[in-house]
Amino acid sequence: MNFPSELKYTEDHEWILIEGDTATIGITEHAQNELGDIVYVDINTVGDALEKGEVFGSVEAVKTVSDLFIPVAGTVLEVNEELDGEPELVNTDPYGRGWMVKISLSGPADGEGLLSAEDYQKFIGA
Amino acid sequence: MKTVPLHQVHVALGAKIVPFAGFEMPVRYSSDLDEHHAVRNNVGVFDVSHMGEFLVKGPKALDLIQKVSANDASALFDGKVQYSYLPNDTGGVVDDLLVYRIREDEYLLVVNASNIEKDWNWIQSKNSEGAQMENISDATCLFAVQGPNATATLQKLTTVDLTSMEYYTFQIGEMAGIPDVFISATGYTGSGGFEIYVPNQHAERMWNTIFEAGEEFGIKPIGLGARDTLRLEKGFCLYGNDVDDNTSPLEAGLGWVTKFTKNFNNSDSLKAQKEAGLNKKLVGFEMIDRGIPRGHYELCDAEGNKLGEVTSGTQSPTLQKGIGMGYVPVAHSKADSEIFIKVRDRLLKAKIVKLPFVKN
Numbered sequence: 001m002n003f004p005s006e007l008k009y010t011e012d013h014e015w016i017l018i019e020g021d022t023a024t025i026g027i028t029e030h031a032q033n034e035l036g037d038i039v040y041v042d043i044n045t046v047g048d049a050l051e052k053g054e055v056f057g058s059v060e061a062v063k064t065v066s067d068l069f070i071p072v073a074g075t076v077l078e079v080n081e082e083l084d085g086e087p088e089l090v091n092t093d094p095y096g097r098g099w100m101v102k103i104s105l106s107g108p109a110d111g112e113g114l115l116s117a118e119d120y121q122k123f124i125g126a
Numbered sequence: 127m128k129t130v131p132l133h134q135v136h137v138a139l140g141a142k143i144v145p146f147a148g149f150e151m152p153v154r155y156s157s158d159l160d161e162h163h164a165v166r167n168n169v170g171v172f173d174v175s176h177m178g179e180f181l182v183k184g185p186k187a188l189d190l191i192q193k194v195s196a197n198d199a200s201a202l203f204d205g206k207v208q209y210s211y212l213p214n215d216t217g218g219v220v221d222d223l224l225v226y227r228i229r230e231d232e233y234l235l236v237v238n239a240s241n242i243e244k245d246w247n248w249i250q251s252k253n254s255e256g257a258q259m260e261n262i263s264d265a266t267c268l269f270a271v272q273g274p275n276a277t278a279t280l281q282k283l284t285t286v287d288l289t290s291m292e293y294y295t296f297q298i299g300e301m302a303g304i305p306d307v308f309i310s311a312t313g314y315t316g317s318g319g320f321e322i323y324v325p326n327q328h329a330e331r332m333w334n335t336i337f338e339a340g341e342e343f344g345i346k347p348i349g350l351g352a353r354d355t356l357r358l359e360k361g362f363c364l365y366g367n368d369v370d371d372n373t374s375p376l377e378a379g380l381g382w383v384t385k386f387t388k389n390f391n392n393s394d395s396l397k398a399q400k401e402a403g404l405n406k407k408l409v410g411f412e413m414i415d416r417g418i419p420r421g422h423y424e425l426c427d428a429e430g431n432k433l434g435e436v437t438s439g440t441q442s443p444t445l446q447k448g449i450g451m452g453y454v455p456v457a458h459s460k461a462d463s464e465i466f467i468k469v470r471d472r473l474l475k476a477k478i479v480k481l482p483f484v485k486n
Contacts, residue, residue, distance in 0.1 A: 034142075036351065037159045039441040040418060042470075058470065060418045062158040062441055063351050 001029045001126055004095055008071070008111065009120035015095060016071045016114065018105070025071065026099040027059060027090060030124050035061035038090040041083040041100060043068070049075045049106065052113075056101060059090065071114060074103035130175040131267055131326045132333055139347055146350055147240035149176040154349040161352035162443040165317050169275035169340055170348035173333070178242035178263040179323065180235040180249070186257040187231050194252050195225060196375065196393070198385040202227035207294040207312055210383050211375055212248060213392040217399065218371040219378070221245050222363065224312065226296060234308070236268075238365045252391065267329035269322045271336060272348075272356075276319030279340040284309065288320065302335035304328040314353065316360030316482065355440050358449065361410055361481030367421060368408060368437040368451055374399065377406045377453060379481075406434065407459040410481045413448035415474040417467065424468040425452050433458055436467065444484045448476070 007015040013031035017024045032038060043057030050056055050070045057068045057079075070076075080099050083089060090098040115123060129150045130136075137143065141152035152173065155161065164170045182190060191199045197210035206227055212220035221241040226234035237245045242263050250259065271280055277288050286299040286309055296310035301322065308323035324332045337345055354364070363369050369378045376384065376399055386397050413419065419439030424432050439450030450467070458465060461480050466473040 036142075036154055037157050039159075040416070042417070060441065062162075062355060062443065063153075065418065065420055 001033070002095070003028065003117040003121055003126075005117045007095065007117065008114035009117065009123075010069065010071045010114060011123060012069045014069060014071050018072075021105050022077070023072065023074065023103050023105060024099050025056075025101050025103065026094055027068070028120070029094045030126065032091045032094050032098075035059065035064060035066065037062050038087045041080075041087050041090065043076075043079045043101060045076045045101075046079055047076065059100075068100065070103065072103075073106035075106065076101050076103050078102040128176075130173055131329050132173055132175070135330065135333060136173065136347070141347070141349060144350075147176055147238065149239060151176060152347070152349045154351045155347045158349070158351040158355065159443050161346060161348045162355050164344075164346045165273045165315050165348055165352065165356055166444060167274065168345075169271065169273040169279050169319070169343050170346045170352075171333070171336055171340070172270040172272070172348045172350075172353055173267070174270055174353075175267040175329070176239035177268050178237040178239060178245065178261070179266045179268075180237065180246065181260040181262060182233045182235060183258040183260070184231055184256070186255040187233055189255055190249070190253050190257040191225060191233055191235075192388060192390060194249050194391055195223070196380070196385065196390055196396075197225070197383040198388055199225055199227070199233070200388070204229055205295050205297060207296055207310060208383075209294070211369070211380055212245065213375060213390065213396060214248075214371060215392055216371075217374055217392065217395060219365070219369045219373060219375050219380075220248050220371070222365050222369060222380075226308075226310070228298070240366060265326055267324050267326055267332070269324070269333060269336065270313050270315070270319065271322060271340075272313045272315040272319035273317045275340070275343040275345075279336065279343060279345060280309075280320055280322075282339045283335060302332050304332060307332070314362060315356040316362070316484070317356065354438075355443055358438050358440055358451070359442050359444055359482065359484040361451070361483060363408070364438060373453070374404070374406075376400055377404050378408045404456055406453045407456050408437070408451055408453050409459045409478050410449065410451050410483055411465055411467075411476040412445070412479050412483065413467070413474060413476045415476070416448075417469045417472075417474040418448040419450035419467045419469070419476070425454055426466040426468055426473060427458070428464065428466060428473075430466070430468070430473055433465070442483060449483045450476075451481075454478075
């Protein structure tokens with residue numbers, strides 16, 4: 001499995017790419033593999049200012065639904081509209097076209113609680 | 127946690143293994159959707175050896191079955207299978223099951239894995255006249271070979287004429303060189319095919335030979351994930367979700383296997399319930415708004431008043447929309463009625479539909 005080193009990870013299996021005062025968020029390859037075929041990504045928090053760890057949406061696989069937790073405090077700017085017609089992009093390209101939201105950071109990202117690629121792999125026992 | 131005899135075969139095939147009904151079971155080999163479509167359009171094989179099998183024998187066998195089972199087993203003939211359920215004493219259901227008549231004084235009961243011990247004790251408690259019972263669950267493997275190419279796959283392995291077998295009949299014959307295999311024209315997918323009962327010692331050979339025979343069709347192993355979406359698209363009840371110890375079999379739509387022409391456990395009270403009229407009904411619904419119903423989500427009216435709960439729900443791979451079942455008051459149970467599903471505090475619109483969701 002692939003865990004790009006430029007990303008940070010959470011114990012809830014999200015990844016985050018921080019670029020200046022914005023960030024892109026999705027779920028990890030491990031997460032999509034555990035969930036199975038993703039059939040719906042349900043996010044209706046655009047414009048909401050969320051505290052770190054709050055739910056920003058849900059990801060629905062055929063058999064299960066999982067909450068999505070925001071890894072850092074921020075305001076949801078944009079949802080990946082491509083997932084509306086092609087939710088399977090989360091399975092096939094979790095770090096690329098399968099991204100879920102872009103956010104503006106509420107403050108300087110302190111990185112607290114975020115894992116490096118190496119630490120995340122240890123966490124999932126990969 | 128128990129494992130099925132071919133556990134290592136499933137692990138080697140790359141299955142994701144999850145606990146289910148006390149067993150470590152393959153839930154998915156590759157993709158729930160691919161496996162679902164393989165069964166609908168082609169052929170797939172489930173290892174459902176976790177299911178329970180009891181033999182009931184002797185001159186009192188039929189009497190015992192008639193007492194514990196709501197359907198009329200006297201209508202069976204040799205080689206005939208019947209769907210039924212075991213009513214409890216309090217208006218609910220101990221389990222649903224299949225009843226096979228092997229010969230006049232010998233029957234096979236096939237029960238849900240989660241209920242093997244409960245069913246055994248229940249039936250024994252009603253066995254006052256001493257029918258002989260044998261629990262062969264741990265010695266028996268069950269492979270469901272399902273889909274439009276199931277017959278062509280299995281026909282290579284047996285001289286039993288599979289094409290002429292009617293739905294819900296079975297034959298005992300040689301298959302893959304193994305004697306006395308139960309070849310049953312049944313299944314839980316609504317896509318046709320057979321269920322093959324084989325003693326453990328021959329199970330791996332049977333499994334491998336089925337895959338060799340199905341190679342030309344691209345036969346696939348299928349996990350419990352697809353089993354659930356396949357059965358739900360056909361509106362088949364799952365014990366523990368849609369029926370249980372506390373649900374009325376009549377409200378669950380099992381009236382068609384409830385035969386008041388004979389006496390059975392709790393039949394008087396069920397008959398009285400039927401005559402008094404039902405309060406609730408198990409219905410199917412399809413999402414109109416986008417969303418996926420899941421077990422225990424609330425079913426509501428347009429004002430958000432709770433009517434009931436979802437008992438089974440999923441995204442239908444065939445229809446590509448959310449489908450589900452649940453109990454609602456009879457007044458809300460008509461086809462095309464609007465109903466709302468509470469999904470994460472939003473009320474999403476759905477409509478009641480006639481089952482099955484997916485026709486042939």
